Amino acid sequence: MKSNSQLSLALHLLLHMADMEEPVTSGLLASAMNTNPVVIRRLMGGLREHGIVQSRKGHHGGWTLSRPLAELTLRDVYLALGGGPLLSLTHRTQNPDCLIEQAVNETLDGAFRDAEALLLARFADLSLAALQSRIHAAIHSPAHLCA
Amino acid sequence: MKSNSQLSLALHLLLHMADMEEPVTSGLLASAMNTNPVVIRRLMGGLREHGIVQSRKGHHGGWTLSRPLAELTLRDVYLALGGGPLLSLTHRTQNPDCLIEQAVNETLDGAFRDAEALLLARFADLSLAALQSRIHAAIHSPAHLCA
DNA sequence: ATTTCATGTAACTTTTATAGTTACATGAAA
DNA sequence: TTTCATGTAACTATAAAAGTTACATGAAAT
Numbered sequence: 001m002k003s004n005s006q007l008s009l010a011l012h013l014l015l016h017m018a019d020m021e022e023p024v025t026s027g028l029l030a031s032a033m034n035t036n037p038v039v040i041r042r043l044m045g046g047l048r049e050h051g052i053v054q055s056r057k058g059h060h061g062g063w064t065l066s067r068p069l070a071e072l073t074l075r076d077v078y079l080a081l082g083g084g085p086l087l088s089l090t091h092r093t094q095n096p097d098c099l100i101e102q103a104v105n106e107t108l109d110g111a112f113r114d115a116e117a118l119l120l121a122r123f124a125d126l127s128l129a130a131l132q133s134r135i136h137a138a139i140h141s142p143a144h145l146c147a
Numbered sequence: 148m149k150s151n152s153q154l155s156l157a158l159h160l161l162l163h164m165a166d167m168e169e170p171v172t173s174g175l176l177a178s179a180m181n182t183n184p185v186v187i188r189r190l191m192g193g194l195r196e197h198g199i200v201q202s203r204k205g206h207h208g209g210w211t212l213s214r215p216l217a218e219l220t221l222r223d224v225y226l227a228l229g230g231g232p233l234l235s236l237t238h239r240t241q242n243p244d245c246l247i248e249q250a251v252n253e254t255l256d257g258a259f260r261d262a263e264a265l266l267l268a269r270f271a272d273l274s275l276a277a278l279q280s281r282i283h284a285a286i287h288s289p290a291h292l293c294a
Numbered sequence: 295a296t297t298t299c300a301t302g303t304a305a306c307t308t309t310t311a312t313a314g315t316t317a318c319a320t321g322a323a324a
Numbered sequence: 325t326t327t328c329a330t331g332t333a334a335c336t337a338t339a340a341a342a343g344t345t346a347c348a349t350g351a352a353a354t
Contacts, residue, residue: 003232003236003311004235004236004340005236005237005239005341007255008238008248009239011255012247012248015247015250025301026300035343036342036343036344036345038302038343038344056301056351057300057349058298058299058351058352059300060300061351061352074254074255084235085150086235088150088151088233088234088235089150089152092155099285100163100282104158104162104278107158107281110269112266115233115263115265116262118262119234119258119259122261123258134250135246138250150340151311151312153312172328172329173330183314184329185331185332186315188330188331188332189332191330202329204321205322205323205324205327207324207328208328
């Protein structure tokens, strides 16, 4: 399984942006995340389409949050990123003729659905504000943050 | 994410083997699964090391189940295959210096652990015999099985 | 107006995990 | 001693995610 770290990256970005007064450029975010500005733009583009962030071009342009972190859950972010697969296990054949394989698929699907539903419910219960206060509880200075 | 279908394949194989009296060769299983014998051997090798199947070389050799399906759960099979990652979401950085990213990782981990635990518990509750009876309930002839 | 800065986006390359293939060694039965 | 089947290493193919390059678009500053 080649894994997906977009949600992790998006949460990290959004929490950093919450500390900023001015719009932040993709370049600045990219160097803090040790990646390329285009990676940031692609990811943020998805969030913008779902009303989570806004962008502005030109001088003093960049990205800003479009709502308070209290009104944003991990589920919102996950869905804004496209809501891709949560589990790394898949069926070997999608619509098999073999009845045995059909039963295997159905049985696995049942378990998968439950696990995915639990994870999504947990995501829905976690606001970015809750995450932020968890951070502020641990540290009261701006030290130990990304460059 | 490039996904992992080994569990799906293993279950399909084991359930077909349950219908066989004689040892089945990797070649036969491979053509039923539309894949290569070596793929079958690699997967079955893992199961053999965990006492789920046995192998015999030479004439009339092949693979046989080493215990009844009632004593085999999906969890057993999953673990015998190496117990790889269940979720496709990962952290962007494994041990980040940034406190924000640490908090993101910890928060995600909490949700991930719960979802994985649920899935494993569901796997532990499902025996291959239960899966088999689910199949026999649907069909009483050997039709609609793999070639 | 025109220069500068920043996003928007398409096309391409790199990386990495899974799956599939080839080739050959090992060992058991006929 | 031949045949059949597993055991395994090394290699190739496929696909998804991430990163990169190049350039178009548009807004602000001069």
